Amino acid sequence: MRVGLLGFGRIGAFHATSLAALVEELVVFDADTSRAEEVAGRLGARVGDPFDADAVVIATPTSTHAEALLRACELGVPAFCEKPAAPTVEETVRVAEAVERTGTLVHIGFQRRFDAGYAAARAALASGELGELHRVHLLTADPRPPAPGYIPLSGGVFRDCHIHDFDILRWVTGREVDVVYATGSNRGEAFFAEAGDVDNSAALLTLDDGTLVTMQGSRYNGAGYDVRMELAGTLGTRAVGLGERTPVSSVEGLAPQGEPWPDFQARFEAAYVAEMGAFLAAARGERESPCTVRDALAALYIAEAADLSRRTDRPVRLLEVTK
Numbered sequence: 001m002r003v004g005l006l007g008f009g010r011i012g013a014f015h016a017t018s019l020a021a022l023v024e025e026l027v028v029f030d031a032d033t034s035r036a037e038e039v040a041g042r043l044g045a046r047v048g049d050p051f052d053a054d055a056v057v058i059a060t061p062t063s064t065h066a067e068a069l070l071r072a073c074e075l076g077v078p079a080f081c082e083k084p085a086a087p088t089v090e091e092t093v094r095v096a097e098a099v100e101r102t103g104t105l106v107h108i109g110f111q112r113r114f115d116a117g118y119a120a121a122r123a124a125l126a127s128g129e130l131g132e133l134h135r136v137h138l139l140t141a142d143p144r145p146p147a148p149g150y151i152p153l154s155g156g157v158f159r160d161c162h163i164h165d166f167d168i169l170r171w172v173t174g175r176e177v178d179v180v181y182a183t184g185s186n187r188g189e190a191f192f193a194e195a196g197d198v199d200n201s202a203a204l205l206t207l208d209d210g211t212l213v214t215m216q217g218s219r220y221n222g223a224g225y226d227v228r229m230e231l232a233g234t235l236g237t238r239a240v241g242l243g244e245r246t247p248v249s250s251v252e253g254l255a256p257q258g259e260p261w262p263d264f265q266a267r268f269e270a271a272y273v274a275e276m277g278a279f280l281a282a283a284r285g286e287r288e289s290p291c292t293v294r295d296a297l298a299a300l301y302i303a304e305a306a307d308l309s310r311r312t313d314r315p316v317r318l319l320e321v322t323k
Contacts, residue, residue, distance in 0.1 A: 001280060002027060004050025004077075005057045006068060008035050011082060011272075012059030014265060016043055018276050019057065027053050051077055055283035057276075058082065062153070066091040069106060069293075073098040078105040078283035080276070083163060085296045087155060092300055093323055096293040105289050107279045108296040112168040112227075114274040117240040121231055122172045124238050131235030133173060136213040138165040139228045139241075141221035143262065145199060148191040156197045158182065158306040162217055166302040167295065168229065175207040176298070181315040182306040188220050203306055223247035224260025225267055 002025040005016055012030075016039055019026050026045035030036040036047050050056050051071060058068045058081040066086035072079035073095075085108050086092040099106050112118050124130055140161055146154070154160035170176065184198025192199045199220060205213040224247030229240040242248075245267075247260035261267040278290045304321040 001025075001055065001284070002053045003055050003057065003280070004029070004048075004053035005045075005059065006030075006050045007058065007060035008032070008039055009059060009061075010265065013039065014269075014272060015057055015059055015276060016045070018273050020045060022277065022280060025053075051075055053077065055079070055280065057279075062087050062155070066095050069095045070098055072106070073102045073104040076102060076104055078107075078279075080107045080109060080279040082109040083167075083296060084108070084155075084159065084300060085293050089297070089300060089304060089321070089323055092293065092297045096297055099293050105282055106293050107282060107289050108291050108293060109275065110164060110167040110171075110291050110295070110299070111268050111271040111275045112164055113171050113271075113291060114278065115240075115268060115271040118168055118172060118229065121229065121238045121240050124236075125172065125231060125233070126174070129236055130231060130233030130238060133211050133231060133233045135230075135232040136169065136173065136211060137228075137230040138162075138169060138213065138215040139217070139226060140165055141216070141218040141226040142264075143221050143224050143247075145189060145192070145219040148189070151191055151197055152195040154197070155303075156195075156307055157184065157199070157201050157217060157219070158203075158310070159300065159303040161219075162201065162203075162215065162306065163299050163303045165215055165217075165229075166306075167291075167299040169205075169213060170295070170298060172229070172231070173207065173211070175209055175211065177205050177213075177302050177305070177318055178208045179206040179315050179317050180204075180302060180305040180309050182309040183313070184310050192219070198310070201310075203309070205302075221247070223249075225263050226261070227264070227267060 003023045004027045008030045020043040027048045055078040182203035184201040186193045201217040203215045244257040249255040305316040309316040
């Protein structure tokens, strides 16, 4: 395959390395020409039009995603795009409609679906091992905040960070969210509050079958990068993310056996590689799209409801924000 790669931020550079080992020819492009040339030289790729390929990987800033995806649809080029598909609900709906009108394969990057732990939890629930699901807990905590300039453009913690929790909740449980009651606080740098965002977050979600879900998040988890999910049913409980590098110690003596995860890229490295392999298989026609724009839109609706709930201090039904 000849695959194009658009964008070389932190995740784009990681995808470039993965793709170089997976495809026959890699065509790269970045607004910073010198950076594109450096990456191309290092990986044996070439600089050119990334859409002149069998498939394209979009790893540019969020504000450019919709435009790039619409171009891929216009050209009929299968596309992988890092989340979100677009910054707003309206733009995401527009992209989804273009995908459905043209029949173009588009995969939105939610790498947790390709993590072995989440996949095992999903299988355990589906098999009946846990019995009837009653409770779920989600946690996403970064060891340090992003750069100050990123926060005003991020869409807020629920759209930028917890959207991964919302997507994996739908994927693992197979259920939809009905009601969200979210809150947050500012305990760190002033730039979060100045952007109308929070640096610590919490939410109570009710699924469409009555299952209760609690969720917590932080931009200041000093122990390391901590991402977990717990599923409690009538016959058993499963936890995802409890391992030798989980940055949690108990007062009873349990402690991490290795270096705590430093960031999301290290924690989900294997999942990112597996996800890219799945996209390429879909682009070759060997499987269905593993995560569609409609999936991304469903997660975005939950994030919209959570943000509205936080700002209005009230429970919000998903019907209030869906289009």
